[in-house]
Amino acid sequence: MDAQPLYQRLADHYRRAIQSGVLAPAERIPSVRSLVRTHRVSLSTALQACRQLESDGLIEARPRSGYFVRPRHRAATLPAKEPDPNRPLDPASFVGIHDRVSDFIAKCERHATPFDFALAAASPAHYPADALKQAMMRALRQHPEMLVKRVPPLGHPDLRAVLARRALEVGMNLDPDEIVITHGCIEALNLALRAVARPGDTIAVESPVYFGLLQVLESLGLRALEIPTSPQHGISVDALELALQTHPRLRAVVVVPNFQNPLGCVMPDNEKARLAALCERQQVAVIEDDTYGSLCDDGQLRPAVKAWDRTGNVIYCASMHKTLAPGMRLGWMSGGRWSSRVAMLKFAQSRPNEPLAQAAVAEYMGSKAYDRHMNRLRLQLKRQRTRVAEAIGDYFPPGTRMSLPVGGMLLWVELPGRRSSDQIFELALAQGIRTAPGTMFSNSGRYGHFLRLSCGSDYTSRMDAAMRTLGAIVAAAR
Amino acid sequence: MDAQPLYQRLADHYRRAIQSGVLAPAERIPSVRSLVRTHRVSLSTALQACRQLESDGLIEARPRSGYFVRPRHRAATLPAKEPDPNRPLDPASFVGIHDRVSDFIAKCERHATPFDFALAAASPAHYPADALKQAMMRALRQHPEMLVKRVPPLGHPDLRAVLARRALEVGMNLDPDEIVITHGCIEALNLALRAVARPGDTIAVESPVYFGLLQVLESLGLRALEIPTSPQHGISVDALELALQTHPRLRAVVVVPNFQNPLGCVMPDNEKARLAALCERQQVAVIEDDTYGSLCDDGQLRPAVKAWDRTGNVIYCASMHKTLAPGMRLGWMSGGRWSSRVAMLKFAQSRPNEPLAQAAVAEYMGSKAYDRHMNRLRLQLKRQRTRVAEAIGDYFPPGTRMSLPVGGMLLWVELPGRRSSDQIFELALAQGIRTAPGTMFSNSGRYGHFLRLSCGSDYTSRMDAAMRTLGAIVAAAR
Ligand SMILES: Cc1ncc(COP(=O)(O)O)c(C=O)c1O
Ligand SMILES: Cc1ncc(COP(=O)(O)O)c(C=O)c1O
Numbered sequence: 001m002d003a004q005p006l007y008q009r010l011a012d013h014y015r016r017a018i019q020s021g022v023l024a025p026a027e028r029i030p031s032v033r034s035l036v037r038t039h040r041v042s043l044s045t046a047l048q049a050c051r052q053l054e055s056d057g058l059i060e061a062r063p064r065s066g067y068f069v070r071p072r073h074r075a076a077t078l079p080a081k082e083p084d085p086n087r088p089l090d091p092a093s094f095v096g097i098h099d100r101v102s103d104f105i106a107k108c109e110r111h112a113t114p115f116d117f118a119l120a121a122a123s124p125a126h127y128p129a130d131a132l133k134q135a136m137m138r139a140l141r142q143h144p145e146m147l148v149k150r151v152p153p154l155g156h157p158d159l160r161a162v163l164a165r166r167a168l169e170v171g172m173n174l175d176p177d178e179i180v181i182t183h184g185c186i187e188a189l190n191l192a193l194r195a196v197a198r199p200g201d202t203i204a205v206e207s208p209v210y211f212g213l214l215q216v217l218e219s220l221g222l223r224a225l226e227i228p229t230s231p232q233h234g235i236s237v238d239a240l241e242l243a244l245q246t247h248p249r250l251r252a253v254v255v256v257p258n259f260q261n262p263l264g265c266v267m268p269d270n271e272k273a274r275l276a277a278l279c280e281r282q283q284v285a286v287i288e289d290d291t292y293g294s295l296c297d298d299g300q301l302r303p304a305v306k307a308w309d310r311t312g313n314v315i316y317c318a319s320m321h322k323t324l325a326p327g328m329r330l331g332w333m334s335g336g337r338w339s340s341r342v343a344m345l346k347f348a349q350s351r352p353n354e355p356l357a358q359a360a361v362a363e364y365m366g367s368k369a370y371d372r373h374m375n376r377l378r379l380q381l382k383r384q385r386t387r388v389a390e391a392i393g394d395y396f397p398p399g400t401r402m403s404l405p406v407g408g409m410l411l412w413v414e415l416p417g418r419r420s421s422d423q424i425f426e427l428a429l430a431q432g433i434r435t436a437p438g439t440m441f442s443n444s445g446r447y448g449h450f451l452r453l454s455c456g457s458d459y460t461s462r463m464d465a466a467m468r469t470l471g472a473i474v475a476a477a478r
Numbered sequence: 479m480d481a482q483p484l485y486q487r488l489a490d491h492y493r494r495a496i497q498s499g500v501l502a503p504a505e506r507i508p509s510v511r512s513l514v515r516t517h518r519v520s521l522s523t524a525l526q527a528c529r530q531l532e533s534d535g536l537i538e539a540r541p542r543s544g545y546f547v548r549p550r551h552r553a554a555t556l557p558a559k560e561p562d563p564n565r566p567l568d569p570a571s572f573v574g575i576h577d578r579v580s581d582f583i584a585k586c587e588r589h590a591t592p593f594d595f596a597l598a599a600a601s602p603a604h605y606p607a608d609a610l611k612q613a614m615m616r617a618l619r620q621h622p623e624m625l626v627k628r629v630p631p632l633g634h635p636d637l638r639a640v641l642a643r644r645a646l647e648v649g650m651n652l653d654p655d656e657i658v659i660t661h662g663c664i665e666a667l668n669l670a671l672r673a674v675a676r677p678g679d680t681i682a683v684e685s686p687v688y689f690g691l692l693q694v695l696e697s698l699g700l701r702a703l704e705i706p707t708s709p710q711h712g713i714s715v716d717a718l719e720l721a722l723q724t725h726p727r728l729r730a731v732v733v734v735p736n737f738q739n740p741l742g743c744v745m746p747d748n749e750k751a752r753l754a755a756l757c758e759r760q761q762v763a764v765i766e767d768d769t770y771g772s773l774c775d776d777g778q779l780r781p782a783v784k785a786w787d788r789t790g791n792v793i794y795c796a797s798m799h800k801t802l803a804p805g806m807r808l809g810w811m812s813g814g815r816w817s818s819r820v821a822m823l824k825f826a827q828s829r830p831n832e833p834l835a836q837a838a839v840a841e842y843m844g845s846k847a848y849d850r851h852m853n854r855l856r857l858q859l860k861r862q863r864t865r866v867a868e869a870i871g872d873y874f875p876p877g878t879r880m881s882l883p884v885g886g887m888l889l890w891v892e893l894p895g896r897r898s899s900d901q902i903f904e905l906a907l908a909q910g911i912r913t914a915p916g917t918m919f920s921n922s923g924r925y926g927h928f929l930r931l932s933c934g935s936d937y938t939s940r941m942d943a944a945m946r947t948l949g950a951i952v953a954a955a956r
Contacts, residue, residue: 148605
């Protein structure tokens with residue numbers, strides 16, 4: 001504990017006082033000058049401690065008056081509703097999402113949007129640009145020939161080795177030779193689906209579901225069957241089991257078991273085990289998308305469904321997009337019993353990835369610096385997610401529902417009274433605030449009164465003002 | 479002309495003498511010392527001139543005796559045969575090439591192969607690794623944030639602007655906003671085919687055809703219809719026209735109009751115009767693959783078929799793989815009237831390419847250094863291709879047929895007496911010599927007695943020995 005910087009110890013001291021109620025909401029906290037006197041610290045230490053408390057959302061500055069404990073949140077949000085276990089499934093259908101997504105993107109691009117609650121990535125400052133730059137430079141100096149030589153099959157051996165080692169942490173024992181480096185998780189999902197299914201086949205997905213997956217299904221001519229998914233425990237394995245009985249052309253189920261997009265939920269271990277066993281028994285492939293797995297608040301990595309895979313029935317896909325470097329477009333996969341088909345499809349679709357970026361990322365991910373970065377990022381996202389959630393409590397109308405995930409960067413918000421999130425999306429956009437309307441996360445139209453908010457950016461007082469505006473737009477709607 | 483270095487002028491002087499027959503085959507040329515005296519040049523200039531003539535294949539050193547004019551080639555090769563205009567087309571069929579290609583790759587990897595006549599790329603030393611490294615370093619220093627920011631849609635604007643400018647040189651007037659950067663030409667071909675066709679459709683291709691295209695067709699569930707293709711003039715537009723009458727599900731034709739792989743042929747301008755007009759009339763998409771277009775011996779870029787496109791019916795695909803940097807995996811395309819579908823498919827398949835490599839390549843391709851590099855590469859490939867062609871003349875048995883392309887890096891060789899190139903491939907591989915057997919270049923089995931030889935590497939005396947060995951293997955076969 002003593003390794004903590006002084007300002008943090010000071011901040012923690014007051015944090016405890018606020019959390020225990022010793023300092024009440026709206027109460028003024030000691031001035032910076034009195035902190036200096038009382039605790040015998042320097043002015044800059046006292047200031048830093050205040051800023052920390054402010055950025056944690058515990059206190060707020062009022063012009064010319066000093067710092068005050070922030071008002072207690074109205075706790076207006078109710079817990080998210082569980083899906084109704086008795087509602088019949090929507091029919092498996094060809095997806096028609098592209099137009100909606102293109103429309104969304106085009107609209108976003110027509111407006112200057114200083115406040116982005118739509119992009120599911122942390123802001124650039126949260127990623128280790130400088131360290132990655134240095135690693136790229138070293139790779140360039142040591143191996144400039146990588147730029148002009150034939151690319152190695154399946155990806156750079158160093159990166160595949162690092163990933164196999166890190167996979168142990170989520171319970172997977174992978175042979176590096178089964179690992180294929182891809183252009184982001186999205187290419188991995190394409191290859192996985194092409195490996196196990198043919199146009200016209202049905203794929204089970206979570207509901208709500210990441211719209212990018214719906215786009216992939218649409219572009220491959222696959223049908224989506226949406227399976228009820230709990231905001232707490234993830235996809236309903238019971239519902240999936242029923243669906244398997246009635247859908248003979250169901251070839252695969254795609255799941256995001258950890259910090260699902262958009263729900264943020266994590267499947268409990270026993271559900272992961274059940275899912276793996278069920279699909280193995282029924283000869284239906286599991287395509288696991290673990291894009292958000294390592295963004296857990298507590299640093300305790302959740303196991304992959306693939307940890308329970310005994311027969312190669314699970315295709316594991318993941319990405320360095322959200323965790324390390326959105327601008328490098330690196331993802332990877334392990335194809336299980338479809339490994340050789342995956343390798344063939346990767347070759348035919350885009351050839352192996354260029355090696356330079358892989359060499360740099362392998363060096364970085366093999367170092368302690370990566371662990372330090374991940375710990376920082378986890379804390380940062382936790383803090384930001386908490387602040388946005390609080391702002392929803394403070395500013396959104398009563399009846400708003402929300403689950404509070406313990407990882408990732410997303411919040412899935414149910415608006416009260418069936419307000420149209422499409423309309424709210426447009427109104428907010430006109431104010432420079434980007435959100436993602438619920439209609440993008442299903443083929444069913446079931447989520448027209450949900451909003452997804454991403455919490456990737458530093459929560460500044462301007463962000464807070466934007467959230468206040470958004471709350472007012474929601475409150476005024478219909 | 480006086481800008482030429484002295485040694486080159488000296489070499490040219492003797493080149494003319496050899497070519498005109500003033501110096502006869504096997505005749506000794508003046509010793510280095512007498513060159514110094516006669517032409518009043520330095521010893522090093524005289525030596526350089528001799529080395530130049532040697533590397534051009536005009537003279538050869540004999541130990542302790544000096545330089546001799548190389549024996550005249552036996553001119554054993556006959557011109558390549560034109561396809562029979564009356565032979566009926568093979569039926570449009572689903573491709574079964576993956577196993578053959580995988581088998582080929584696996585076999586190649588089981589042997590140490592010092593002599594690679596299979597890989598269709600120049601050797602690393604022929605590409606500007608150092609300049610590209612410097613450009614990457616600059617891009618990293620100036621814009622490290624590219625590594626961690628969201629990637630720009632469709633590709634880096636600078637690169638798209640440079641490509642639009644360079645496209646003018648091959649007669650195309652492209653809007654940079656129609657240009658999409660891809661992971662190599664292979665991804666561009668995937669996207670183009672997915673944009674215009676659905677599984678089960680038929681695609682017309684050249685015959686013989688690049689096996690990578692057959693793999694793409696196979697992986698997408700498309701049927702290939704092979705159209706007779708002349709080693710001189712490329713695809714037969716007449717045969718295509720007939721095929722269109724009998725194949726209603728023919729959706730597109732894929733052509734490599736310039737320095738085709740494996741034939742090396744170039745379509746004459748009037749044939750390009752006819753092809754564009756025919757396909758426009760018949761509402762069949764043209765997918766143009768211009769991978770080798772800029773590798774013309776004479777530096778005169780051949781126009782693209784797209785130069786005759788008036789309605790967006792031609793999708794243009796190209797690559798920096800062969801010309802600039804095999805290790806960077808950059809390609810690009812312009813989707814014509816399918817542009818928005820191509821953009822959507824690219825997004826769904828792999829998202830836009832990461833920007834860093836694009837920034838570096840944009841800088842390089844926008845500079846004069848690129849033109850100098852291309853001129854060097856063209857000369858280098860011309861020289862190497864000439865040397866391999868001569869070796870075929872010298873060492874292959876009489877009756878061997880071959881066309882001599884005026885660009886690219888490939889030679890397509892017909893072996894006499896229906897020798898099996900699969901068998902020759904295996905025997906050569908056991909001697910450390912990699913070749914590409916003709917069976918890979920068609921779905922028909924029609925080219926089982928052809929070999930494709932790539933001329934990407936410096937033609938050393940060890941390469942010459944390898945060609946001699948290969949010739950002996952061919953001569954001994956069946
Ligand atoms: C669940 C999920 N899978 C895949 C992706 C795409 O991953 P990548 O950017 O690595 O292609 C995303 C991005 O938002 C995602 O949320
Ligand atoms: C005619 C042709 N098209 C496409 C390709 C593949 O291009 P890229 O390496 O840019 O993906 C090749 C490579 O050999 C080729 O010969």
